[in-house]
Amino acid sequence: MTLTVRVISPDQTVWDAPAEEVILPSTTGQLGILSGHAPLLTALDTGVMRVRAEKNQGWTAIALLGGFAEVEKDEVTILVNSAERGDAINIEEARAALNEAETRLNQVQAEERQSQIQANQAYKRARARFQAAGGTV
Numbered sequence: 001m002t003l004t005v006r007v008i009s010p011d012q013t014v015w016d017a018p019a020e021e022v023i024l025p026s027t028t029g030q031l032g033i034l035s036g037h038a039p040l041l042t043a044l045d046t047g048v049m050r051v052r053a054e055k056n057q058g059w060t061a062i063a064l065l066g067g068f069a070e071v072e073k074d075e076v077t078i079l080v081n082s083a084e085r086g087d088a089i090n091i092e093e094a095r096a097a098l099n100e101a102e103t104r105l106n107q108v109q110a111e112e113r114q115s116q117i118q119a120n121q122a123y124k125r126a127r128a129r130f131q132a133a134g135g136t137v
Contacts, residue, residue: 002035004075008079009083021051024044025048033071033076042068044080046124047131060086062132064128066081098123102126105120
């Protein structure tokens with residue numbers, strides 16, 4: 001049996017196809033979903049989702065920028081603020097954005113709490129995009 005997987009952002013459907021397995025970046029850690037999984041509703045963190053469409057094929061990486069996932073009756077519905085397939089991301093641009101975000105994060109003063117939170121979120125987004133494009137951190 002396979003899963004029906006949909007990744008939906010406000011402006012597009014990023015993935016809508018059957019899959020054998022899904023790995024999600026939940027707020028409590030990585031979460032693997034296979035056919036027959038118990039019903040579940042979970043919050044998603046900014047990170048990389050991995051989808052394996054067929055048993056002996058490779059994985060497709062998708063950068064997710066926060067949202068929710070619902071699993072019910074072999075259907076996985078993922079609603080996110082933004083998502084981007086790794087094969088659509090230019091790895092060099094993603095690397096440059098990650099380096100810039102890391103520099104900004106390191107320059108923020110500890111007492112500037114709001115700036116620190118924004119810089120940390122920008123770093124997590126840049127890291128997820130870089131990893132989805134195939135880079136390692």
